[in-house]
Amino acid sequence: MALPALSKNFRASFRFKLFAIFTAVTAVVTILFISLFIFAEIREQRWLAADKVHLLAARLADGVRLPLYAENRDALQRLAEETANYPEIHAVVITTHDGRVLTDLHKPTTIGLDDLLSETVEVRSNPLGASPETAITSSRHDPDATLIGTVRLERDTIDLKQRIRSLVWTSCLLALGFWLTVSLLSYLALRQVTSSFNNLMRGIQIMRNGNYGFRIGVEREDEPGRAATAINELAASLQERDRENQHLQEELLSAMRLEVQEEKKLLMAKLIQTNRMTSLGLLASSMAHEINNPNGSIRLAGHYLNRAWNDAMPLLQQVAAEEGDFNLGGIPFSTARDNICECCATIDRNTDRITHVVQDLRSYSLGERNELYPGVDINQVVANALAIIHAHGTRTDTTISADTSPRIPAITANHHQLEQVLVNLLMNAVQAVQNNKGGIFVSTALNDDEVLIIVRDEGTGIPPEHMERLRDPFFSTRIDKGGSGLGLFVANFIVTQHSGKLEFVSAPGAGTTAIVRLPVNPAPHT
Amino acid sequence: MARLTHRHSLTTLIAFLVLLIPCLAQAYDVLVIVSRRDQAYDEVLRGFRTPRQFTERVVILTDYAEADIMRIVREDRPGMVLALGDSALAATRKIRQVPIIAVMSLGIRDRRNALPNLAGIDMFASPEHYLELFQELKKRRVGVIHDPAKSGWYLRRAQQMAHRYGIRLVVRETPNPRDTLDRLASLKGEVDALWMLPDTTAVTRETAEAYFVFSQEQQVPVVAFAGAYLTLGAAAVMEIDRTELGKQAAEMSAKVLHGTDTAELAIASPNKITLKTNPSVLKRLGIVLLGLLDTNLRISME
Ligand SMILES: Nc1ncnc2c1ncn2[C@@H]1O[C@H](COP(=O)(O)OP(=O)(O)OP(=O)(O)O)[C@@H](O)[C@H]1O
């Protein structure tokens, strides 16, 4: 299973490719050179053989000159035999110049004529041998040496073939040996050279599997070694980056967790606040009941006292007229008479007011506020809101100036809700001017078919970046001071319910103007 | 028109010259026929010209494809013909009226019988020179191979003189060149020295070598007639001085031109002979030339 994969891996490796190329090239070159060598050697051998035959023939030709001239067959035979003693000489034929064969020596043989190397040499008179005619002039002039005859030698090529065969074998064996040696040496050299490559590859493989901590061992300062160094540096920087990433991620996570916690805390605070408001509503409702009863009793008692005073008055006047003035509760009757009437009226008026306040409180907390009723007097709404603010017990140093326009028509609205809007706006104004000791101005106006309620303060003002978010729920800069960030959200919601608009004009340090625009005849709102 | 006149005058000029040349040529004494351009013949001619001033015309045979000597002789009518070399001699074979003197030729004696108008100097140095040398070398038995037809007369003279020098000539006769080797073989152990004659049967281009092979095998010196053989292995040669030969021919020519009949003039032997030796061959054969002492010593024998 692992073996084929391993061999495939090996075949794909740099080392194997180099080795294969090298051995192939060496083999080709070796074969080429050996072939060239063999061919050259064969030619050389043939040439040498031919040359030797020629030399032998020339020697014989030289030796037989005189016997051949004298046609001494015995001497010729002897000389021919001498030459034929050479094992490779197959035949010696000596012929006179006119073609008569004087000696014909053929060794018994089985080889064909094709395998014979034949050499014929002419036997000529000695070139130095001068005839008397030329000798007496002792001139170098000598007509061509005369032809005496020819000598033909035949050489068989069996030994030549054997020699060539053995030469081919030896050459091939040598070439094989050479090739094997070179291949082995090249393999060793390649292994040495590519070991750093393999080392490098192994290292890269390990890094690819994600282990950036691994470092490739650098054995030599060659190219792979330098590459390994570079890769090591790369891995180190990758590792560093990785670590940084992890760190950042952790930081981000913790930051997010922190933020969520903070948010949660805020949300919880807001929920608690809301919850408290709900309980406050319930408390107010039960309180109203508890107040209503004694108040009713006081009112009834007041009525009774008034009626009783009215009944007692003529009697007392008669007494006074009869008996003169007398003190009543430390005050002379003439003064007290009016005071008591006044007191009765006060009791009546105040109990009525308590009844109203309690009723308001009840309806406020019971949430009867969704319906719009016609004939709502905006100025009254402003007055009620101011009353609530005053009742809330504002600081004495903050003055709220009201400037209501008498031309405001009655509109269709829910006056509880509008009061809530105004209270919220006024509360914000009060909170904004607390440190600055500025004024707060409330005014109403009629603009075409719109009724405007303007609450202006000389407080801190709103930074531009907050302007957009004012109407968002839970947006508040006063969370720590008990703000919930729902005031303007609710106000905006109510104004929108009335088909109106809530606008702000403000700059930091220049105070804030909040404008509520309400249509005189609101379109039916879905 | 003008061209015609031109051609006409040219033809006239050529005709005049052709007629004039024989008239001018008639003035010379000797028609010299030379076998070929060769320094040896130049030396002879130089000798020939030294003592007397003959008017002459020189024809070198190898300069012509086929020189018509007969026509030249007929037209020029020279006083005599001097033939240098064998082929020059052969070219004169049909000349009958004009006396011929031949030098540097081996076949003078053969022709002499057929041509009475032929005289000359042959290439056989007097036998005494050789015999003296053999005596000096202390070689008693001297082998000679010859063709009786060619050098029988010379050998007879030599044999007559030999006993005077205490020398025995071992003679082998060879009728054709091929037998020379056989005859040489038969001399093995029989001789102390070999005498090579200017005999064209006994010595040929093919067989000359055999003498020196014999000399080497038998350790006997060869004495030859021309310097060319020294290089082949001759111990000594009796070379004819070619300039002297020319002078000798000039004397002879003077006689002929003064009216001496060629028939009266015998075929002469060369006057001046030079002995040349091959010192290394002598050394090898253990020979010291006492009287002649040094190598290459020239001795003049007149
Ligand atoms: N008149 C103003 N002057 C300055 N800042 C204001 C004014 N009105 C509103 N703001 C800013 O708008 C924010 C949102 O007001 P909003 O009434 O909705 O919430 P709150 O007053 O903070 O809390 P809540 O009204 O529920 O008690 C305030 O926290 C405040 O920063």
Ligand SMILES: [Mg+2]
């Ligand atoms: Mg608020």
